[in-house]
Amino acid sequence: MRNLITVLLLFLSVVGFAQNRKAYNEIDKKIDKLLSEMTIQEKVGQMTQIAVEILLKKPGSLTEPDELDPEKLAQCIKKYKVGSILNIGITAQTRENWHKWIETIQDMALKERVKIPVLYGIDAIHGNNYTANSVLFPQQIAQAASFNRALVKKAAEITAYETRASFIPWTFSPVLDLGRKPIWSRVYETFGEDPYLVSELGKAMVTGYQGSSSSIDKYHVAACLKHYMGYSMSLTGLDRTPAWIPERELREYFLPSFAAAIAIGAKTVMVNSGEINGVPVHTNKYILTDVLKKELKFKGFALTDWMDIQFLVDRHHVAKDYKEATMMAINAGIDMSMVPVDYTFCDDLVALVNEGKVSMSRIDDAVRRILRVKFDVGLFDNPVGKASDYKEFNGVAHNKTNYEITSECITLLKNTNNLLPLKTDKKILVTGPAANSMVALNGGWSRRWQGTNSDETEKDKNTIYEAIQNVFGSKNVDFAQGAKFNAPSDLNTALSKSEKADVVVLCLGEDSYAETPGNIQDLTLPAAQLELARALKASGKPIVLVLTEGRPRIISAIEPLCSAVIHAYLPGNEGGNVVANVLAGKVNPSGKLPYTYPRYPNYLFNYYRKYTEEVDNSYNPQWEFGYGLSYTTFKYSNLKLSSKVLTEGQPITVSVDITNTGNQMGKESVLLFVSDLVASITPEAKRLRAFEKISLEPGKTQTVTFKITGEQLSFVDATLKRVTEPGEFVVTVGDQKATFNYR
Known part of the structure; x- marks a missing residue:
């Protein structure tokens, strides 16, 4: 029977491959035909992406819905033959207005001679955040804390569904940059600092967006990998500033996440806006063509970020004018330019082809x-959608999934004397700038680029304060802001009200921001918030610190003043409800840090530090990558290796028992680290090589099994080859360790 099933599966896979091959051959023929019929203007138009802002009747207007200007659209489509449009205007649109826009755009495009539909793209990065009333999930950094591939994939599936419900087939997501620089303003858009974690969750998100087929149905969207590559590692930590890598x-660190997503069929890539080793990535043919398209065999297209070809002139100063910048970028391997607010790219590229400076090939x-x-x-088959196909938009099932993933993101970092969970009869003062703010829960890219209007657009959702009222009863809960994010406010009221409370829930963190406007000079939490914490400590009441922040702000001055610390990251629209239920014990926290939480502004390490960084106990973070507490306890035991010797082609099986030794159900992310003791390139102290999320009832034990291959232990050597060198390795799971040799 088993042999019969194997033969059947093999037959079906061959048939499926043949069908896909046939489909691809048919599409290739259609593409060849189109190319043979297109003029140079029409081809350059396909390579052009324009922002919808310049096509509106009132650009920059706060009026919703915004309206397309027929004359401006005609210039875009009929004169310049533009093949792609992005963006939203100033604020999120209703689904109905999206439908009207897309139908109007496609109607005009399909009346053109070659009848090629327009590809519309949007930054749907934590839900379809630019459509009114869509589900807003936790930001990527919070999802990373779940260490749950299945939930990340499910959130992406729902995001794809709700994006396609607006008739938009393309999202500029996921971000696969490494969040290695804590001060960087885009840490919250990443899956954290570890290359393996980013790769695994990146694959899950791409699969959720695109589905498992090479063709994408009406419920999925094309993914766009950002920002290829090294974008996150600027020397200063400031956005879009030079990197030396x-x-x-x-x-070793930055390419693997992109390679993994490309290997499973990611359709598009957005290029790093910055420069590496003095060369803007948009002019780097080695990175864009030799590595991306030849080495990784990427079949999709590479897109610039906002105005990045023009920035080769205005910022990087490597081109004398936009025309020269266009020549450099296209010859390097850029396929589509996010121009995005004029048509200079079209004119310049047509001229460059006619002059022989950019080849027709x-x-x-x-x-x-x-x-x-x-x-x-x-x-080409369905340029617009059908509204009735998307009845689950913002439905019960989608919001339930949002709550579930948020519940697995929240990370408990401290719980002195088991202060948490709180009894429901406790008198609680909720205070701090993030306590009564949906802006603080959602962050940037939420209805607007900077996320500044979430208090209005998400007013039907619960802030942390409102959710605590719902869970503990309004009679038991009081509120005072106590401080603004960056300035004192209402401190005396907070102190007065704290005297009547049994416990203070102090909600600190960051106001919303995105990209360069989020640049800061000091990673320390602003002084007004630290002052509020110090003042509240004088009341003698226990403090539960709740952090809503997009990057790990330094809190070492006030952490000792707090009895408990909850890291909520930027948890999205269900964040308030989940935080309240964590406080009440209705949710048992299971998140683990996806980055190293620093203790000092100038002591910034990644967990995969080198051994030299451990000298004199210099490695001393506030909390390490992978740290997170629970309301139950887990015991690790019986770590076993199937062999003490690992050879090429013969993996080792690692098994470990995890027992829930507490009195309630809990979820645990089981993380497997491996340390290479001696290598020709100085090895890291340890690297994450596998992880799995499990759920255990009290008293129950589960054996978790991993496989380790020689490839998993490999590194890039001095000759740029990926190798695994013979020697001794240590595997660590929880508090369990074992050694093996690779031969």
């Missing part, structure tokens, strides 16, 4: 890649 480091390659994606997302 040796190629060995690029390949380069143009055809770019257009072929773009058309392929348009076919893959089904635009």
